[in-house]
Amino acid sequence: MKDKTIDYILRATWQAVSRMYNEEASKYGATMATGFALLSIDKEKGTPSTSLGPKMGMEATSLTRTLKSMEEKGLIIRKKNPEDGRGVLIYLTEFGKEKRELSKNTVLRFNESVKKNISEEKLQHFVEVAEIINELILDKNIFVPTIGSEILEQIQSLDNK
Template identity: 55%
Template sequence: MKPEETIDFHIRWAWHGIARMYNLEASKYDSSMAVGQTLLSIDIKEGTPSTKLGPKMGMEPRSLTRMLKSMEERGLIYRKVDKTDKRMVRIYLTKAGAKHRDISRDTVIRFNLALQEKLSPTKLKGFFKTIKQINELLNNQNLLNGKSKSNSKK
């Protein structure tokens, strides 16, 4: 099987293109896609427990720790012990962090609107249906070992 005949090749190829585009846009603000994603994952009013950010973003704890430290040094976030559970540390946005979050949010919206203008509703619906099914298969089955809960195609 040639690489361009595989499903994961096209997913990776598209994702690398998206990441390049987001990083190019973020570089205009001396930032990165990862910082933008982190800012978008932090609750504006309530803050977000630091332990919830990693799983929410699919990041390893060490990478997230380094990123949060860098973001704190840049004045984008601050940490505060939770009022009710003193063992928990919440991450909050500073004014600068909120401003960068708005820029990240607008960039994501602009990208999605641009795609929606170029792709028909039918194609988008088919894409979402397919990508959700791929994620379900990855989450619920051991595809590489042939073990699955259901071997039927949908």
């Protein structure tokens, strides 16, 4: 830990998890993104396409490619939103629901394996640290200037003139 930065540890860990999921998904002709999308779509009511990107943390162009591939494989269908004719709802097909269960079981197996090897207390600390990091980022408290209060007051008084 001494030599590695926190962001390096987060990035390396996420890359390992991502690689693991992609290797598993490739056995079924899928990708991690496909599995994540299957899990993010409401299996009964469908999900507006516009809410999928933010829910999955994906850019619109990547999401569009993923959804197009999923539609071609018969995992999803798109229908106009009856409440908003401009919008589109994404629904899982029966085949998509089957693959969703497979994705769900894969995620649960990963969670079980981690829980078997890490104490509940350590996992709780991990969750707490991750939540604090997310809050710092969301609140934009990472790159806040550390200017002395006197200098800050001088700058603010100049702004008011």
